[in-house]
Amino acid sequence: xxxxxxxxxxxxxxxxxxxxxxxxxxxxxxxxxxxxxxxxxxxxxxxxxxxxxxxxxxxxxxxxxxxxxxxxxxxxxxxxxxxxxxxxxxxxxxxxxxxxxxxxxxxxxxxxxxxxxxxxxxxxxxxxxxxxxxxxxxx
Amino acid sequence: xxxxxxxxxxxxxxxxxxxxxxxxxxxxxxxxxxxxxxxxxxxxxxxxxxxxxxxxxxxxxxxxxxxxxxxxxxxxxxxxxxxxxxxxxxxxxxxxxxxxxxxxxxxxxxxxxxxxxxxxxxxxxxxxxxxxxxxxxxx
Numbered sequence: 678x679x680x681x682x683x684x685x686x687x688x689x690x691x692x693x694x695x696x697x698x699x700x701x702x703x704x705x706x707x708x709x710x711x712x713x714x715x716x717x718x719x720x721x722x723x724x725x726x727x728x729x730x731x732x733x734x735x736x737x738x739x740x741x742x743x744x745x746x747x748x749x750x751x752x753x754x755x756x757x758x759x760x761x762x763x764x765x766x767x768x769x770x771x772x773x774x775x776x777x778x779x780x781x782x783x784x785x786x787x788x789x790x791x792x793x794x795x796x797x798x799x800x801x802x803x804x805x806x807x808x809x810x811x812x813x814x815x816x
Numbered sequence: 817x818x819x820x821x822x823x824x825x826x827x828x829x830x831x832x833x834x835x836x837x838x839x840x841x842x843x844x845x846x847x848x849x850x851x852x853x854x855x856x857x858x859x860x861x862x863x864x865x866x867x868x869x870x871x872x873x874x875x876x877x878x879x880x881x882x883x884x885x886x887x888x889x890x891x892x893x894x895x896x897x898x899x900x901x902x903x904x905x906x907x908x909x910x911x912x913x914x915x916x917x918x919x920x921x922x923x924x925x926x927x928x929x930x931x932x933x934x935x936x937x938x939x940x941x942x943x944x945x946x947x948x949x950x951x952x953x954x955x
Contacts, residue, residue, distance in 0.1 A: 710845060712849060721868070725934060727935055728936065785928070786924065787928060789924045795946060811931070
């Protein structure tokens with residue numbers, strides 16, 4: 678009798694629970710939607726003048742030019758006057774109020790830090806100056 | 817008559833296909849997502865308040881570390897090499913924006929030389945990346 682009973686017994690086939698599959702899919706979906714959003718680039722945009730030709734060379738009156746110079750030791754001057762970085766935005770704003778045609782020229786020494794140039798460009802952007810030109814001081 | 821006995825079934829939204837929809841969307845996002853495989857150079861970006869978001873799809877990176885090494889597509893190049901590389905990239909995508917991922921202590925002269933090469937290659941839209949620390953392979 679005992680032997681017959683053992684033969685009748687059937688093993689319960691193992692089952693993988695599938696109920697949470699859609700939850701996993703949704704989690705992966707959120708991951709793939711959010712991932713590209715996080716990797717945005719932040720920075721300051723600028724359009725370079727392009728190749729120098731007679732057509733695209735613009736002559737500007739000296740009175741309409743405001744020059745910011747960064748020396749080799751990262752000292753800033755605004756129209757030959759030494760100026761701390763914190764006061765630069767207001768100085769540009771004042772200059773633009775006095776003359777709206779002002780073109781800002783940012784002249785940086787090749788040995789100056791790139792970070793200082795970006796800091797000055799940041800102040801120029803914050804002061805809403807539209808006409809900006811980058812210039813490199815010749816050694 | 818059986819009219820009185822008929823009972824209305826409660827309305828319900830079938831949710832059995834939710835998992836299938838999630839999987840389809842998941843496959844779509846997995847296929848379309850683009851992971852950048854460019855490791856670049858180790859740089860500490862400068863900080864800026866006027867930073868704006870850049871279109872990631874349009875951007876081509878130029879890494880410059882504090883020692884003045886230039887890396888494009890994980891290849892160390894010199895400033896004059898940038899002309900031919902960027903000219904080729906401009907042919908593939910005329911709306912390309914060149915993003916400078918440059919260390920804040922890099923001498924500006926190196927950046928200026930690269931910008932001159934970009935003008936030659938007619939890649940005039942530039943973007944100075946700010947405020948994010950980027951890690952990559954060390955040289």
